[in-house]
Amino acid sequence: MAILVSKKVTKRFGGLEAVSRVDLEVKEHAIYSIIGPNGAGKTTFFNCVTGFYTPEEGEILFNGKNITGLSPDRVTRLGISRTYQNIRLFKNMTAVENIMVGMQPHLKSGVLGAIFRDPRTKREEEAAVEEAVRLLVYINLQGKGDLLAKNLPYGEQRRLEVGRALASKPSLLLLDEPTAGMNPRETQDMVGFIRRLRDDLGITILLIEHQMRVVMSISELITVLDFGLKIAEGTPVEIQKNPRVVEAYLGRGAASGLGQARTAV
Amino acid sequence: MKSKSSYWVKTLQNGLIGGGISLLLGLVGMALAFGKTYIISGVITMGQIFILSPFLFEAFMSVRKAPSKKPSMLLLAGGLTGLVGGALLAAFVLIGEVINYRAVLVNASPNLFALLTFNLSLVTGILVLLTASLVTGLIAAGVFLLPERIKAALSQAVMVVVLLGLFRDLIVTVMLRWGVVQYVFLWMFAASGLKIIGALVIFVLIGGLAYWSKGRDRKAIALKRSPRQQQVTRWSTLGVLGLLVLLLPVILGSYFSEILDNVGIYILMGLGLNIVVGFAGLLDLGYVAFYAIGAYTLGILTTTEAVGLLHLSFWLASPIALVIAVFAGVILGLPILKMRGDYLAIVTLGFGEIIRIVVLSDWLKPLLGGSEGIQLIGKPVVGPLVLANQQQLYYLILIGIILAGFISIRLKDSHLGRSWMALREDEDVAEAMGINKVTTKLLAFAMGALFSGLGGALFATKIGSVYPQSFSFIVSINILSLIIIGGMGSIPGVFVGGLALVGLPLLLSQFADFRYMIYGAVLVIMMLMKPEGLAPEARRRLELHGEEAGPGPQNEPQAVKNNPEAPGGD
Numbered sequence: 149m150a151i152l153v154s155k156k157v158t159k160r161f162g163g164l165e166a167v168s169r170v171d172l173e174v175k176e177h178a179i180y181s182i183i184g185p186n187g188a189g190k191t192t193f194f195n196c197v198t199g200f201y202t203p204e205e206g207e208i209l210f211n212g213k214n215i216t217g218l219s220p221d222r223v224t225r226l227g228i229s230r231t232y233q234n235i236r237l238f239k240n241m242t243a244v245e246n247i248m249v250g251m252q253p254h255l256k257s258g259v260l261g262a263i264f265r266d267p268r269t270k271r272e273e274e275a276a277v278e279e280a281v282r283l284l285v286y287i288n289l290q291g292k293g294d295l296l297a298k299n300l301p302y303g304e305q306r307r308l309e310v311g312r313a314l315a316s317k318p319s320l321l322l323l324d325e326p327t328a329g330m331n332p333r334e335t336q337d338m339v340g341f342i343r344r345l346r347d348d349l350g351i352t353i354l355l356i357e358h359q360m361r362v363v364m365s366i367s368e369l370i371t372v373l374d375f376g377l378k379i380a381e382g383t384p385v386e387i388q389k390n391p392r393v394v395e396a397y398l399g400r401g402a403a404s405g406l407g408q409a410r411t412a413v
Numbered sequence: 414m415k416s417k418s419s420y421w422v423k424t425l426q427n428g429l430i431g432g433g434i435s436l437l438l439g440l441v442g443m444a445l446a447f448g449k450t451y452i453i454s455g456v457i458t459m460g461q462i463f464i465l466s467p468f469l470f471e472a473f474m475s476v477r478k479a480p481s482k483k484p485s486m487l488l489l490a491g492g493l494t495g496l497v498g499g500a501l502l503a504a505f506v507l508i509g510e511v512i513n514y515r516a517v518l519v520n521a522s523p524n525l526f527a528l529l530t531f532n533l534s535l536v537t538g539i540l541v542l543l544t545a546s547l548v549t550g551l552i553a554a555g556v557f558l559l560p561e562r563i564k565a566a567l568s569q570a571v572m573v574v575v576l577l578g579l580f581r582d583l584i585v586t587v588m589l590r591w592g593v594v595q596y597v598f599l600w601m602f603a604a605s606g607l608k609i610i611g612a613l614v615i616f617v618l619i620g621g622l623a624y625w626s627k628g629r630d631r632k633a634i635a636l637k638r639s640p641r642q643q644q645v646t647r648w649s650t651l652g653v654l655g656l657l658v659l660l661l662p663v664i665l666g667s668y669f670s671e672i673l674d675n676v677g678i679y680i681l682m683g684l685g686l687n688i689v690v691g692f693a694g695l696l697d698l699g700y701v702a703f704y705a706i707g708a709y710t711l712g713i714l715t716t717t718e719a720v721g722l723l724h725l726s727f728w729l730a731s732p733i734a735l736v737i738a739v740f741a742g743v744i745l746g747l748p749i750l751k752m753r754g755d756y757l758a759i760v761t762l763g764f765g766e767i768i769r770i771v772v773l774s775d776w777l778k779p780l781l782g783g784s785e786g787i788q789l790i791g792k793p794v795v796g797p798l799v800l801a802n803q804q805q806l807y808y809l810i811l812i813g814i815i816l817a818g819f820i821s822i823r824l825k826d827s828h829l830g831r832s833w834m835a836l837r838e839d840e841d842v843a844e845a846m847g848i849n850k851v852t853t854k855l856l857a858f859a860m861g862a863l864f865s866g867l868g869g870a871l872f873a874t875k876i877g878s879v880y881p882q883s884f885s886f887i888v889s890i891n892i893l894s895l896i897i898i899g900g901m902g903s904i905p906g907v908f909v910g911g912l913a914l915v916g917l918p919l920l921l922s923q924f925a926d927f928r929y930m931i932y933g934a935v936l937v938i939m940m941l942m943k944p945e946g947l948a949p950e951a952r953r954r955l956e957l958h959g960e961e962a963g964p965g966p967q968n969e970p971q972a973v974k975n976n977p978e979a980p981g982g983d
Contacts (some may be wrong), residue, residue, distance in 0.1 A: 223845075249843070262823055273828070
């Protein structure tokens with residue numbers, strides 16, 4: 149029951165292999181983390197899954213369907229949704245509008261519907277607003293729907309971004325460093341929130357995270373990337389003990405790896 | 414007291430800027446062009462107003478920034494600003510006695526010196542000039558000291574008097590059409606500008622009215638009314654406005670109808686470009702191409718000349734023209750889907766030029782007439798009536814505008830409108846939200862091309878002929894400017910921008926020579942002082958001025974708050 153399978157996915161930029169031959173299998177309803185030092189290729193891997201990049205080699209299967217090379221909007225319509233490492237809300241749109249843009253895959257009315265505003269379009273629009281308000285309550289932003297996204301505090305912007313991702317009713321949610329820049333309290337809230345997403349809504353979570361405490365407490369399985377290569381996979385306990393991981397983060401491995409990258413470029 | 418001394422330096426600077434502006438207005442010839450245009454007959458000309466108004470403005474700027482609000486201080490600052498500006502002009506005049514500027518500055522003619530010295534001898538003239546500048550500065554300071562309500566009433570009264578004087582010829586032309594009614598108004602006008610007594614009556618009347626209406630608390634009155642009453646008021650206002658719009662050509666006569674038609678066609682195209690640039694954020698500099706395509710298609714299909722095809726009626730040909738314009742919009746849209754910002758602007762600019770050059774080419778001359786264009790384009794016929802004159806065509810254009818406005822409003826408030834906005838904000842993320850970039854962008858281009866094509870078709874039938882010269886790059890720039898002046902993405906803004914940027918220059922023929930200079934100046938000033946436009950969309954105002962900033966001096970851009978960069982990770 150793997151929801152997402154990556155088979156030998158490779159993405160190159162010039163001579164640099166940002167992601168090389170990465171195999172990965174995310175089970176349905178799992179919380180799965182990808183970790184690794186800076187420049188390990190984690191976000192590049194996300195971009196391959198969501199259609200921003202087309203990998204040079206390998207395949208990505210989502211619910212058994214090959215999605216390699218599909219455009220981002222098609223991937224989203226299939227049920228994968230994501231957030232960004234540096235918040236990328238539509239800053240000059242209101243919170244409600246941000247969420248309603250997220251509902252795009254489920255809105256069917258076209259240009260003519262918009263111009264003549266027939267009953268079906270009207271109903272759809274009303275339902276969308278209602279749904280958006282419900283989502284705002286769910287992400288704890290009730291009453292802030294009419295504020296411009298850029299005027300929300302940082303933590304709320306992060307939550308709004310998750311809300312916008314949820315609006316497309318995804319079955320797989322990719323979160324890119326959801327706790328970046330948060331204080332311990334906010335981080336804890338976010339961890340609880342991510343758990344609820346899985347437990348209440350049954351969404352599978354694929355996560356990039358730097359804060360080890362978060363990763364170790366929330367993940368069921370972890371993959372470690374270093375210079376595009378998968379160097380380890382396992383439960384949090386296994387990962388903590390893995391000598392290669394420790395090396396990649398702290399020791400000799402990092403230094404020699406840097407040398408390799410220089411010669412590669 | 415560093416701050417205080419730096420304030421006085423600033424005041425001197427303001428004075429020099431004021432003098433510089435009025436000198437510039439003189440040297441480009443604007444003051445002279447209006448040298449004989451009296452605002453109040455025998456008292457003051459528009460030229461003199463051009464020379465003195467920069468002092469008024471700069472003195473006001475000085476006074477506004479004064480560290481203390483003591484009357485003596487304010488009067489000193491205002492007077493000093495005016496005097497310094499006047500001194501700059503005086504120096505210019507004096508140096509002109511020795512050096513002949515005309516070798517370089519053609520407009521530094523004896524007439525300009527006469528204007529600057531109030532037609533007096535050199536010494537008396539300079540003294541009067543200095544006194545006038547000083548008094549202007551003092552007046553600015555004095556007005557600043559008045560209570561808000563009187564200030565508003567005064568400025569409105571002055572504005573109306575100046576406008577009435579400036580537009581005297583046009584107003585009189587219109588009034589002569591009105592039979593008996595003209596006698597109510599005509600007495601106040603002299604051969605040029607207003608009579609003194611007329612100016613006084615208008616000043617008192619408008620000032621009083623403004624003072625009175627400022628005193629009423631509109632909100633409180635509105636709240637007292639029941640919702641039903643409010644609705645009745647709203648509908649009746651709308652009704653009166655609608656009736657006025659319908660009767661405009663009848664009231665104003667054919668000369669003004671011609672101007673209204675031109676403005677209308679620009680507004681129509683502005684509404685289209687507003688979808689492309691304002692809603693979807695696609696900077697299109699070749700918008701004139703679709704205007705040309707609409708006009709030429711209609712021309713070819715309806716002309717009775719030998720070159721024409723089919724010789725269709727207007728009503729049959731215009732839908733075809735629209736379809737072809739939309740088709741062209743999509744064709745242009747396809748190759749440039751991947752481009753953004755500057756690149757998009759350059760490619761569309763190229764497209765606009767290509768269309769114009771293709772039309773001019775020898776290759777298509779048998780069909781499009783080359784530089785001679787196409788003549789004898791068909792007029793719309795409704796039953797037995799041929800819509801041939803400007804007044805009748807006004808209604809056709811009006812219908813086009815209403816249609817375009819309605820569609821704009823509806824689209825803006827739909828999920829397509831939100832998709833456009835999202836694309837404008839962040840294209841990558843919008844795509845990741847499931848927005849199909851291809852169809853969404855193409856729809857924007859198609860809608861824009863539709864209204865531009867309609868504008869072109871109406872233009873062709875209005876003029877009765879089309880020439881390649883009518884479709885130069887400057888048309889695209891005009892439409893873009895009117896959107897920017899009105900407020901990007903704002904539908905009322907298109908109307909305001911169209912009236913201000915297309916209507917005013919047509920009304921004031923003296924301005925014609927300075928049109929592009931004023932254009933440039935207005936654009937620069939607008940971008941600096943009011944980047945959201947004259948009639949901004951509520952959202953834009955929020956974007957640029959933070960939380961509900963009212964009109965007024967608090968125009969500092971909102972500091973970036975609550976928006977820290979996330980620490981970089983991967």
